[in-house]
Amino acid sequence: MTYSVRSATVRFGAAVALDDVTVEVPGGSVVAVVGGDGAGKSTLLRALAGEVSLDAGAVEAPPRQRLGYLPASSGSWAALTVAQNIDFVAGIYGLAGDELAARRAELLDRAALTQAAGRLAAQLSGGMRRKLGFIMAIVHRPDLLILDEPSTGVDPVSRIDLWRLASEAAASGAAVLMSTTYLDEAERAAHLVVLDRGRVLVQGSYDQVRADFAGVVTLTDQPVRAEWAWRRGRALHEYWPDAHPSNPPAGGAAVAPDLEDIVIALSLARHDAVRS
Amino acid sequence: MRAMIIKEFRELGRDRRTLAMLVLMPLLLLVIFGYAANFYVSDVKAAVVGAQADQVAGQLPEFFDVTTVDVEGDRADAEQLVQDNKVDVAFVAEKQPVQALVDGSNLFAGQTISAHLAQLGDQVETQVLYNPELKTSWVMVPAIIGLILTFIGTIITSIGMVREREAGTLEQLAVMPIKPSRVILGKIAPYFLVASIDMIIVTVLGIVLFGVPFNGNPLAFVLGAAIFLFVTLGLGVFISTISQTAGQAIQTAFFFLLPQILLSGMIFPLDAMAAGVRWIGYLLPLTYFTLISQGIMLRGAPIASLWLPFVVLAAMAVVVFTGATLRFRRDLAPGRPASPAHEQPTATEPAAAGGNASTAGTA
Numbered sequence: 200m201t202y203s204v205r206s207a208t209v210r211f212g213a214a215v216a217l218d219d220v221t222v223e224v225p226g227g228s229v230v231a232v233v234g235g236d237g238a239g240k241s242t243l244l245r246a247l248a249g250e251v252s253l254d255a256g257a258v259e260a261p262p263r264q265r266l267g268y269l270p271a272s273s274g275s276w277a278a279l280t281v282a283q284n285i286d287f288v289a290g291i292y293g294l295a296g297d298e299l300a301a302r303r304a305e306l307l308d309r310a311a312l313t314q315a316a317g318r319l320a321a322q323l324s325g326g327m328r329r330k331l332g333f334i335m336a337i338v339h340r341p342d343l344l345i346l347d348e349p350s351t352g353v354d355p356v357s358r359i360d361l362w363r364l365a366s367e368a369a370a371s372g373a374a375v376l377m378s379t380t381y382l383d384e385a386e387r388a389a390h391l392v393v394l395d396r397g398r399v400l401v402q403g404s405y406d407q408v409r410a411d412f413a414g415v416v417t418l419t420d421q422p423v424r425a426e427w428a429w430r431r432g433r434a435l436h437e438y439w440p441d442a443h444p445s446n447p448p449a450g451g452a453a454v455a456p457d458l459e460d461i462v463i464a465l466s467l468a469r470h471d472a473v474r475s
Numbered sequence: 476m477r478a479m480i481i482k483e484f485r486e487l488g489r490d491r492r493t494l495a496m497l498v499l500m501p502l503l504l505l506v507i508f509g510y511a512a513n514f515y516v517s518d519v520k521a522a523v524v525g526a527q528a529d530q531v532a533g534q535l536p537e538f539f540d541v542t543t544v545d546v547e548g549d550r551a552d553a554e555q556l557v558q559d560n561k562v563d564v565a566f567v568a569e570k571q572p573v574q575a576l577v578d579g580s581n582l583f584a585g586q587t588i589s590a591h592l593a594q595l596g597d598q599v600e601t602q603v604l605y606n607p608e609l610k611t612s613w614v615m616v617p618a619i620i621g622l623i624l625t626f627i628g629t630i631i632t633s634i635g636m637v638r639e640r641e642a643g644t645l646e647q648l649a650v651m652p653i654k655p656s657r658v659i660l661g662k663i664a665p666y667f668l669v670a671s672i673d674m675i676i677v678t679v680l681g682i683v684l685f686g687v688p689f690n691g692n693p694l695a696f697v698l699g700a701a702i703f704l705f706v707t708l709g710l711g712v713f714i715s716t717i718s719q720t721a722g723q724a725i726q727t728a729f730f731f732l733l734p735q736i737l738l739s740g741m742i743f744p745l746d747a748m749a750a751g752v753r754w755i756g757y758l759l760p761l762t763y764f765t766l767i768s769q770g771i772m773l774r775g776a777p778i779a780s781l782w783l784p785f786v787v788l789a790a791m792a793v794v795v796f797t798g799a800t801l802r803f804r805r806d807l808a809p810g811r812p813a814s815p816a817h818e819q820p821t822a823t824e825p826a827a828a829g830g831n832a833s834t835a836g837t838a
Contacts, residue, residue: 245646248649248650249649249650250646250649250650262652263650263651263652264652266650268646268647268650270643270646270647271643272642272643272644272646273642273643273644274643274644274647275644276642276644277642288647288651291651291652291653292651292652335647345650
């Protein structure tokens with residue numbers, strides 16, 4: 200089963216949050232959406248979840264009882280315990296009795312939250328709260344799982360846990376669409392979508408995106424054109440959109456661009472195109 | 476310091492509700508206290524019954540606005556007119572001295588009428604019904620029950636609803652297979668229950684501590700309170716739809732609460748208000764609940780004689796609740812088609828990739 204948004208355009212007043220965006224989310228795989236602040240990541244996810252109306256385009260999503268959603272906010276009720284949060288959401292989806300008890304125990308165990316079952320959500324750490332939100336989003340075994348920045352502000356160990364949970368959901372057949380600000384997470388996804396100011400800069404598998412990347416990124420101490428350069432650690436990278444790896448520009452050594460380089464380079468190219 | 480002042484003015488300029496409180500509230504209070512703060516009732520409705528009704532009606536001072544003259548009527552008819560709240564005082568002109576039956580449940584009118592009747596000396600024998608000692612507490616307790624229901628219904632409910640928005644859990648609810656109306660009902664049911672318990676406690680305490688009588692049908696009272704509670708809960712939901720934070724909800728609820736306290740007739744009698752502000756009182760739900768609660772508790776008025784406040788409150792409940800639900804639905808799920816929960820949304824475009832259901836935006 201593949202779910203999608205097609206040619207989606209969303210406007211908030213004069214601002215265009217999504218501009219003719221098409222993204223497909225096949226069942227059994229994780230699709231990662233990356234992009235800077237205001238790129239349209241959350242709007243894309245919320246459009247697929249039915250929380251935002253499209254001004255143009257179409258959304259293909261399962262009915263709500265087959266949809267799981269972890270919003271960018273806490274996603275849990277602070278004054279309820281971990282178990283009560285799960286029970287509440289499970290109750291909405293019609294889970295009860297032994298089935299609910301077994302599912303709750305299974306999910307708490309997988310998220311390493313069993314010991315915290317009786318704690319109030321307000322008393323959980325950020326990572327634990329996101330894992331609780333994740334559990335609540337998958338308690339009913341949804342066909343489409345939408346995760347809005349599940350790992351933002353979460354410690355590295357919890358990030359690994361969350362990624363494992365998302366991978367397990369996909370392995371069990373769910374279509375998983377997640378936004379993230381961590382490019383290493385996006386690299387691991389089956390398919391990644393790079394958004395910039397509401398438009399898709401590039402999408403495909405990580406290998407595809409790297410293979411299709413045009414131009415050259417060089418490592419330099421003194422960039423030739425400051426507006427095309429960015430800092431990576433102690434060094435600077437510079438993008439040459441019209442250059443070819445077989446004939447790299449002078450003034451720096453060509454490097455194999457990773458996803459961060461590709462995202463920044465394509466963003467600079469788009470901003471340059473918009474300016475001109 | 477200059478930077479701080481400029482920053483504060485900029486923030487204030489963008490906080491329209493606080494600005495409205497700062498600018499409108501003094502004006503509102505001035506107008507209300509100027510035109511509404513009047514305990515003196517200058518005109519009361521009167522009925523005269525009995526064989527000498529025509530003569531007595533002709534001799535009454537202008538203060539009494541005689542609306543009913545019935546030469547065939549007797550004391551029972553007079554009491555009925557007072558109980559039904561059709562008049563503030565009924566004169567029984569069967570023999571000398573004339574009997575004046577004053578409605579004690581209308582406190583300020585009753586006090587003013589008693590003062591005027593005292594000037595008539597032995598010609599009139601005055602009897603204050605339903606509140607013989609014209610106790611303020613007897614009149615206030617039924618009204619305060621309404622005020623408590625208003626407080627819980629508007630402020631507490633709106634805060635509870637807005638908390639979902641502040642915590643971001645409203646977003647969570649929006650994608651769940653649950654109708655907005657059920658979200659609302661599920662949210663307000665506990666407040667309905669708590670408010671009902673509060674109402675019972677206050678009523679019982681009013682009876683025990685202040686000796687307030689309960690002369691009417693408790694079921695009619697419960698019905699009136701339930702309808703009124705739906706109005707106030709609807710207002711609470713409505714306030715939550717126009718507020719982003721609990722602070723905003725409290726500010727907005729205050730705008731709804733203050734006029735109810737001052738203009739519903741609870742403190743200042745409606746009859747004594749200038750017409751320019753009195754009409755506001757007739758738009759307020761507490762005005763009608765007070766008519767019901769005072770009528771049932773003090774006068775033992777039957778539901779038939781209170782049909783008007785019941786009908787007005789029911790209409791308000793329908794309008795306010797429907798409006799609040801529609802606004803809440805729009806807030807909760809702007810992208811959600813108006814299809815029942817647990818039903819698959821209707822596809823408006825052919826499924827492009829074999830999805831089992833689809834929703835489509837309009838181009």
